[in-house]
Amino acid sequence: MRAPLSWLREYVDLPAGETGRDVQERLIAVGLEVETVDQLGAGLKGPLVVGQVLAIEELTEFKKPIRYCQVDVGDANGTGEPQNIVCGARNFAVGDKVVVVLPGATLPGDFHIAARKTYGHTSEGMICSASELGMGESDFFGGGAGIIVLPPEYQVGADAVELLELVDEVLDIAVTPDRGYCLSMRGLAREAAIAYGLPLRDPALIDVPAGNAHGYPVRIADPAGCDRLVARTVSNVNPAALSPIWLQRRLQKAGMRPISLAVDITNYVMLEIGQPLHAYDRARVDGPIGVRRAEPGEKLTTLDGTQRVLDAGDLLITDAAGPIGLAGVMGGASSEIDDTGATTTAVVIEAAHFDPISIARTARRHKLSSEASRRFERGTDPLAAAAAAQRTVDLLVLLAGATAEAGVTEVAEPYRPRTVLMRADHPDRVAGTRYGRETVVRRLQQIGCAVSGSDLLTVTAPSWRPDLTAPNDLAEEVIRLEGFANLPSTLPTAPAGGGLTESQLLQRRIGRALAGAGYTEALNYPFIGEGVLDQLGVEPGDPRRRTVRLVNPLSDEEPSLRTTLLPGLLTALRRNVGRGSHDLALFETGLVFLPTGEEPAPPRPSADHRPDGEQIAALNASLPHQPRHLAVVLTGARERAGWWGEGHRAGWADAVEAARTVAAEVGVELTVRQGGYPPWHPGRCAALYVGDELVGHAGELHPRAVKALGIPERTGAMELDLDALERSAGGPVRAPRVSTFPVATQDVALVVDHGVPAADVESALRDGAGALLESLRLFDIFTGEQLGEGKKSLAYALRFRAADRTLTADEASAARDAAVGAAAERTGAVLRGA
Incomplete structure (x- = not known):
């Protein structure tokens, strides 16, 4: 506003x-x-005056039409002689009153005016348009973007700054x-x-005649949608009457475009009192004005020229021929007053009070927001309709020479003021300070409430405040008028608590570990669409295709809750790559939503009270399974090259290592096996297990998915079920025991068939080494002709340590030989060089 x-x-x-x-x-x-x-x-400085064009000489020797004008500005120039002004505009003629800026003045934008020679003549000032005066591209008196042509009644030489109300x-x-x-x-x-703390002159407090039997006929078929309608008629409207300058300027300053006198007056009264009105050309209205709901399939062409197919929930203004307006939203083209008003001599004025919800739904249904609908859907003052109609009639009589007809129509349901019971100290308890009953009553009365009672106040809300429905609403009014800045700053007393849960502590440990490994956390919206699942190559029968669809999604392209974290992370990765960041490692933890399709339909509890325990249980039962997942995506350089040596490009192994980092924080042993699961590359996908339970996948994304998503080649990704990992941990992570005894390191290189997974060899070594094995690490993979076709060498570093003694060389060697023996028995491994 x-x-x-x-x-x-x-x-x-x-x-x-x-x-x-x-x-x-x-x-x-x-x-x-x-x-x-x-x-x-701002920056405007006169002299800026009213002038009258005395003569116009057309200069035809130039590429564009130029006029050399003589303009009478009275005594404003100090001589009384006409000003000679060069002007290119053509929307004025000899005898017209125009706005003239004289030499020495300054226009908005620090534009200084001086006498200067142009087009072979000296121009002593300028004839102004609305835009040059900072009034915008206004259609001022029909002049469009051209010169302002004033009505003839204004005196030559008068101050145009004051006349046009330019400074405000x-x-x-x-x-x-x-x-x-x-x-x-x-x-x-x-x-x-x-x-x-000053008195108010309420513009709605005017004398209004009571309704009588001589008014324009009105029939309301839907009192729930329209509980009040006032109709007034005026005749003998001067069709040539123009909106006065003060009226046009007020509309312009308020952000509205002047159209015609009758329309401008209804807009002015709406801005003044807050009651939207509509003015109908009486000659174009057939019979009584009615209010009813639309019939399915009914059509209406609105003032914007669009033909709209109506819904049964739309509230209409009608006459005998059918709809003439969408109630509270926009009038119809069939009964409008045209832009000039040149043919309208009798006007029917309609001021009504409509159901806010109905108007809001109609405006959204037709994607048609108007100044009227903005006010109706927020709630207007039902008792202001008659005053607004009377104010409109008075202005038409004053400005258009109209005659107010004696008939007054007011069809209204009985008005029932809303009352709220509130303890006098309720605002004190809400604000945490003391106002006292006297202050509370005074503030409520200032906003228009009637207050009675002592400790328990009966507060009657004013008709223009439909939002005051509860004690907290009244408390807010008292608090805001007393000043939010005056509220004391007090810290709430924190209840005793047990700190973070084990799950929360685990998530923090994991986040710190990944951050330490170079990953950046990225938080994304939990919404996806079918399109991204197609891009990822998720097959039709995949459980990730079964999603929870939102009733009112933020975006039609992402109407469902996510079943995987990868779409959001990959979108973030693509966005950052597009902005010049090419070395990226991102992670996110969050819930995914995995419905089974067998969840019961949720109940719809009432909004006027808290659901009971049974309803809450039913709501919880209708929710899908929501495990917490963790995912990472990475691309570009994992380690940058420099003087220290070559860098390392991120790959599938880094995604697997991220999973190992997470598993180490959880305190579980992760087993890596070869897998195949979209969107990962089938030859570069690791299935991640804890025991026999599949907990996630890691590796390099499939080239088709990379191309469809528009992300860099060889992008790696990993996704884990954190809840499953936590269940496998079996309790809090225990700190490792620090031994005082030295470690014994043994290296072995085993030759196996090329198709034997390294994870199987590692598992055999662990089982064979026994309790003395502290850690096991694969540090080299070698292939070559000397090994034979289809063979590879896996080199492992085994660390042995006893908890109660220093191991002898024989004990360490025996443990190593037992590990090699187990690997040979289970995988066919042979010691390299043996």
Whole structure:
């Protein structure tokens, strides 16, 4: 809502020296979001006056049409002689009144005006357009972007700065949904009056005639959708009447475009009082005005020229011929007053109060947000409809020479004020400070509430505040008016707790370990679409294809909850690669959602109270399985090259090593086997086991998936089921025992067939070495002609240590020989060189 300060002063006698910035601070202090204060006319300096064109000489010797004009500016130039001005615009004629800026003036943008020679003549000033005066590309008096042509009644030489209200301050206020009353000057003036402690001149407090039997006929078929409608008629409207300058300028400053007098007046009253209205050309309305729901398939062409297929939930304004408007959203083209109003001599004015939810649904259903729908869906003042209609009639009589007809139609359901019971100390308990009953009552009365009672207050909310429905709403009003800045800063007393759970501690350890290994945590939204599963090559029958679809997704492209962490991480990787980061290692921990399809349908508990235990249990039973996963993705250089030597490019082995790092933090032994699982490359995919349980996969992504996702070649990835790892750990991780005895290291190189997995050889060595084996590490893989075709050499470093003694060389050698023997028996391994 844009609120000109000059307009605000009409309803509140603000101090004379108060600036827009001062008002901004006061309104912010009472809880309004004032985003900016625009300084209109900043840098403007006169003389800027009204002139009359006396003569025009067409200069035809130039490439574009140029006119040399004589303009009477009265005594504004100090001589009384006409000003000679060169101008290229053609939308004015001899005798027209125009806006002239004289030499010595400065226009917005620090544009200095001086007499200068151009097109062979001396131009003594400039004839101005709206944009040159900082008024925007306004259609001022129909002039479009051309020269401003003023009505003939303005005096030559008059100050145009004051006439056009060029200098002003406009507050741009972001109105929250619960404060719809602030989408009007009436509401903002009320807040300003409270902030300054000054009286308010309410523009809605005007004399309104009572309804009678002579008004325009109205029939409401849906009282739930429209509980109040006021209709007034005016005749003898002067179709040639134009909106006066003050009216056009106020609309422009508020961000609206002047159209025609009747339409401008309805828009002005809407901005002033907050009640949207609609003006119909009476000659184009057939019979009584009605309010009803649409029939399925019914059509209406709205004012924007779009034909809309209506829904049964849409509320309509109708006449005998059918729909003439989407109630509370936009009028229909069939009964509109045209842009000029040149053919309209009689007007029917409609001011109604509509159900906010119905209007909001219609506006969203048709993707048609309007100034009217913004106000109706936030809740308007039902008692302001009659005053707004009367104000519109008064302005039409004043500005268009119209005649107000005696008939007044008001069809209304009985108004029932909303009352709220609240303890007088409730705001004290909410804010954690003491206001006292007197302050609470005074503040509630300032916002328009009627208050009675002593310790238990009965508060009657004003008609313009439909958001005041509960004691907390009233407490918020007291607190904001007393000042959020005045609330004491007190720390809440923290309840005694047991600290982090074992699962939380584990997640932190894992995060620190991966960060220490060079990974960066990336948090992503838990949403996916079918498209990314296609890109990953997930097969149709894969359980990851069974997703939980959201009823109201943030994006239609990602309507489901994720079943794997990889899509989000790979999207983050692609985004960073696109921004110039080529060496990346990312990780994420988070829940995935794995429905079985057998979950019962969830109940729909009421929103007016907390669900009971049975309902909560039913809701929990309807949830899908939600294990916590961990995933990493990496590409580019794992170790950069430098003076210290060659670097190392990230590959499948690094993804497997990340899994080993996680398993070490959990305290479980990870077994790596060859696997095949999309989106990994079938020849470079490791299946990760703890015992006999599959807990994840790691390796290099399939080239087809890499190409489909637009990520670098040879990208590696790993995903683990953290919950499964934690279950396998069997309890807290124990710190390793530090031995005081020395270690005995034995290296062995075993030759095996090329198809024998290194993991099988490692498992055999561990089993054969027995309890003395402390650690085992594969440090070399060799293939060559000397080994024979189809053979490879695996070199392992075995570390032996006893807990109670120093091992002898014979004991260490015996343990090594037992390990080699087990490997030979189970995998056919032969000691290299034997």
